[in-house]
Amino acid sequence: MEELLEILEDLHPEIDFETTENLITDGILDSLDIVTLVSEISENFDIAVSAKYITPANFNSAQAIYEMIETIQAEG
Amino acid sequence: MTRNVIDYLNRIVNICPDKTAYSDGSVSLTFRQVCDQSRALASFLAGKGIYKKPVVIYMQKSPAEVAAFFGTVTAGDYYVPVDDTMPFEKIRMILDNVKSPLILCDEKTIGDARAQGLDKEAQVLLYSDTLDTPVDQEALSDIRGKALDTDPIYIVFTSGSTGTPKGVCACHRSVIDYLEVLTDVLKIDENTVFGSQTPLFVDACLKELYPTLMFGATTYLIPRYLFATPVPLVEYMNRYKINTVCWVVTALKMISALGALDEVRPEYLHTIAFGSEVFPLREFRKWRKACPDAEFINLYGPTEATGMTCYYRVDRDFEDGEPIPIGKPFPNREVLLFKEDMTLAGKGEEGEICIRGNALTLGYYNDPVKTREAFVQNPLNPFYPELIYKTGDIGRVNERGELVFVSRKDYQIKRNGYRIELGEVEANVEKLPEITSAVCIWDNDKNRLVLYYVGNVEERPLKKILTEKLSDYMIPNRIVRLDKIPQTPNGKIDRAGLKKLYLSKRK
Numbered sequence: 001m002e003e004l005l006e007i008l009e010d011l012h013p014e015i016d017f018e019t020t021e022n023l024i025t026d027g028i029l030d031s032l033d034i035v036t037l038v039s040e041i042s043e044n045f046d047i048a049v050s051a052k053y054i055t056p057a058n059f060n061s062a063q064a065i066y067e068m069i070e071t072i073q074a075e076g
Numbered sequence: 077m078t079r080n081v082i083d084y085l086n087r088i089v090n091i092c093p094d095k096t097a098y099s100d101g102s103v104s105l106t107f108r109q110v111c112d113q114s115r116a117l118a119s120f121l122a123g124k125g126i127y128k129k130p131v132v133i134y135m136q137k138s139p140a141e142v143a144a145f146f147g148t149v150t151a152g153d154y155y156v157p158v159d160d161t162m163p164f165e166k167i168r169m170i171l172d173n174v175k176s177p178l179i180l181c182d183e184k185t186i187g188d189a190r191a192q193g194l195d196k197e198a199q200v201l202l203y204s205d206t207l208d209t210p211v212d213q214e215a216l217s218d219i220r221g222k223a224l225d226t227d228p229i230y231i232v233f234t235s236g237s238t239g240t241p242k243g244v245c246a247c248h249r250s251v252i253d254y255l256e257v258l259t260d261v262l263k264i265d266e267n268t269v270f271g272s273q274t275p276l277f278v279d280a281c282l283k284e285l286y287p288t289l290m291f292g293a294t295t296y297l298i299p300r301y302l303f304a305t306p307v308p309l310v311e312y313m314n315r316y317k318i319n320t321v322c323w324v325v326t327a328l329k330m331i332s333a334l335g336a337l338d339e340v341r342p343e344y345l346h347t348i349a350f351g352s353e354v355f356p357l358r359e360f361r362k363w364r365k366a367c368p369d370a371e372f373i374n375l376y377g378p379t380e381a382t383g384m385t386c387y388y389r390v391d392r393d394f395e396d397g398e399p400i401p402i403g404k405p406f407p408n409r410e411v412l413l414f415k416e417d418m419t420l421a422g423k424g425e426e427g428e429i430c431i432r433g434n435a436l437t438l439g440y441y442n443d444p445v446k447t448r449e450a451f452v453q454n455p456l457n458p459f460y461p462e463l464i465y466k467t468g469d470i471g472r473v474n475e476r477g478e479l480v481f482v483s484r485k486d487y488q489i490k491r492n493g494y495r496i497e498l499g500e501v502e503a504n505v506e507k508l509p510e511i512t513s514a515v516c517i518w519d520n521d522k523n524r525l526v527l528y529y530v531g532n533v534e535e536r537p538l539k540k541i542l543t544e545k546l547s548d549y550m551i552p553n554r555i556v557r558l559d560k561i562p563q564t565p566n567g568k569i570d571r572a573g574l575k576k577l578y579l580s581k582r583k
Contacts, residue, residue: 014540024301027161030548031303031330032492032523038334051307051336059305 117147239503271318306336324493351375376402409433
């Protein structure tokens with residue numbers, strides 16, 4: 001989780017990712033952020049995030065993103 | 077002959093009054109409702125004596141905002157769209173420039189407008205509060221009777237290198253001229269279902285808003301957040317049977333680069349127009365494979381020449397590294413390529429893209445100096461007044477006779493479809509008391525805006541400050557603090573040196 005928060009804070013230092021929800025639906029993470037985020041997650045966690053995972057539900061909070069990473073890792 | 081864009085609305089409302097004109101998926105307006113709303117707003121404005129004035133529309137992208145545009149034009153005024161994604165500083169600079177008597181808001185933006193003290197600059201009103209105004213047919217007919225096709229419709233603001241945005245002001249004649257040729261090339265008809273991606277504060281939205289009125293088509297204003305999630309975005313397009321898009325390349329690229337086209341296909345799409353940036357071939361090919369029967373059209377044009385100037389219907393494959401041409405001008409406008417000495421570029425030679433024709437806008441609002449710099453007398457014609465617009469873009473004609481975009485002359489870049497002057501970002505950063513100097517470079521391969529600065533603030537806190545001061549699309553991806561900005565021997569900022577430094581550190 002620390003690692004993920006680090007990536008997110010690099011993108012948006014003004015956001016408190018431990019408490020903020022609706023990152024997608026409120027437009028905090030835009031399309032450019034998602035492209036960067038997906039590539040950094042893939043690199044740092046050594047997983048492939050396929051398009052079907054990129055939904056508002058999976059990216060609306062740091063917690064949700066983390067759970068998605070765990071799901072993908074479990075599918076390994 | 078159509079001389080006023082509102083004539084399109086008055087015509088179509090008699091043909092298909094109950095058809096959906098604009099929708100965002102949850103809220104929809106029929107042509108009848110759009111017409112009624114715009115006439116109510118126009119009567120309200122006429123009643124207030126607001127005539128031939130800029131009216132600021134500060135609303136979220138919505139069908140109501142579109143009706144507010146048309147209401148403003150019906151009243152003989154011109155709309156100045158601002159947006160809830162713009163920083164307040166930019167909105168204030170726009171208000172300073174246009175000195176509008178009125179700011180129309182929606183339920184979300186009115187709170188912000190008041191909290192920011194915008195009500196001291198102009199009257200702040202809820203758009204919805206104007207809608208119960210009884211229609212004053214006599215006043216509206218009188219306004220229509222006096223209107224000329226050289227009167228303005230809108231002012232939209234683009235990036236300016238000194239940090240002050242420039243307001244491009246366009247009239248009916250230019251917009252009508254553009255719409256006629258554009259809809260012909262895109263083959264728009266009553267079955268067209270547009271999916272609109274661009275914000276309504278740029279002239280790009282002309283492509284959907286007005287053709288919808290001309291043909292009785294339908295436009296879906298796609299919620300912004302969907303552009304961060306490609307599969308739900310394509311599903312949205314399929315749900316509403318969207319068949320025509322005019323998007324910035326970044327939006328198309330996001331869908332294909334994240335692999336969404338392997339999961340779901342845009343089933344109804346038959347016309348894909350794209351522009352504002354170069355489409356990387358790798359991503360373009362994924363789109364052609366996913367939509368083999370669709371027409372792909374590359375569009376090019378500066379806001380100053382009303383919408384798009386050139387088009388190219390993709391009719392062949394390209395070799396790696398070969399740019400997709402911008403083709404040829406739409407009818408009734410000419411592109412001239414001028415070399416530094418203001419003589420015409422020969423075959424294959426590079427020159428600055430200059431445009432002439434009705435499409436030229438009226439210039440920069442309330443800024444005669446900048447207008448005179450960019451809109452100049454055609455050097456080929458010393459005989460009578462005739463303006464050309466100098467785009468600052470460099471182009472050339474290839475072996476096939478197609479126009480190709482080569483580069484920018486200055487430090488203007490395209491990011492996420494937005495036009496950005498690197499100088500504007502730098503000027504805004506340098507305004508901060510903590511900053512001594514700032515330089516931006518643009519990494520075109522990785523689509524990264526990098527800011528180098530000297531000052532008394534750490535990198536992360538600086539980014540935090542910038543998110544409040546700059547539009548989202550201007551915020552640098554990387555921020556690097558330096559002890560001093562490198563200079564060339566003759567004392568200029570060494571941009572090339574910085575770029576080398578950046579590339580050497582890029583992973």
